[in-house]
Amino acid sequence: MTDHVQEYLNKLPTERRGTFEKLYTSIAKHIPKGFEAQKQYNMPAFVVPHSRFPEGYHCNPKEPLPFIHLAAQKSHFAVYHMGLYAQPELLAWFQEECKKRMPVKLDMGKACIRFKKEEHIPFELLGELAQKMSVEEWIALYEGSVKNARKQDKT
Numbered sequence: 001m002t003d004h005v006q007e008y009l010n011k012l013p014t015e016r017r018g019t020f021e022k023l024y025t026s027i028a029k030h031i032p033k034g035f036e037a038q039k040q041y042n043m044p045a046f047v048v049p050h051s052r053f054p055e056g057y058h059c060n061p062k063e064p065l066p067f068i069h070l071a072a073q074k075s076h077f078a079v080y081h082m083g084l085y086a087q088p089e090l091l092a093w094f095q096e097e098c099k100k101r102m103p104v105k106l107d108m109g110k111a112c113i114r115f116k117k118e119e120h121i122p123f124e125l126l127g128e129l130a131q132k133m134s135v136e137e138w139i140a141l142y143e144g145s146v147k148n149a150r151k152q153d154k155t
Contacts, residue, residue, distance in 0.1 A: 004039035012072050019118040020072045023079070023126070027068060030127035034135030035067055045069040046130075053139050067138055068130060076107075076114040079126060083133045085111035086141050094129055101125050 001009075005024055009017050024044055028037065035046040040063065048065035050056055057063040069080040084091045098106040101122045107114040115121045133141075 002037050002044075005037070005044045008039075008044055008072075016072050016077075019077060019121070020070070022118075022123060023077055023121060024070055026123040026127045027070065027079070027130040030131040031068070032131055032134045036064070038064065040064070040066060041069065043069050043071045048135055048139060052135055065139070065142060067133075073114075076116045077118075077121065078115075079113045080111050081113065081129065082111050083138060083141070084113075084129075086145050087133070090129075090132060093132075094125075097125055097128075098122065 001021070001024075005021075009021060012020060027046070031037075031046050034048070034052055036049040038045055038047050038049075040047055045066060046068045048067060050064055053065050055061060055065075057065050066080075067082055069078075071078045071080070084094060095106060095108075101124075102120060104120050107116070
């Protein structure tokens with residue numbers, strides 16, 4: 001466990017620490033090589049470091065390219081997975097798997113998955129989700145998305 005994750009855990013109420021640590025570990029154990037565990041936007045994250053993608057995040061090139069962020073919010077645990085937002089096939093797979101593996105309806109925004117109770121978190125599925133996209137695939141998908149957005153802005 002990295003220092004920034006331990007620091008984040010120490011700020012959580014005691015009763016939420018175990019669940020968050022289990023959530024973090026389920027993703028960290030499966031995240032492909034090349035992603036780096038860092039603190040980004042005040043939460044534990046897995047990013048593409050500048051050493052792999054020097055351009056950084058288009059919104060702020062000083063920031064590394066975000067991929068997955070984790071948070072313990074006041075009323076839920078959240079997984080922010082940018083690949084779900086950018087790749088419809090991955091999103092469809094994840095939604096279908098959630099129907100099979102979760103006892104409750106999926107609570108999700110464009111890239112944010114929310115879980116109110118630990119017993120509803122599909123830890124194994126989140127590990128599978130984390131390993132579905134390599135650094136190279138994420139960079140290619142991201143670059144394609146940014147280029148397409150810039151083309152649309154010019155029209």
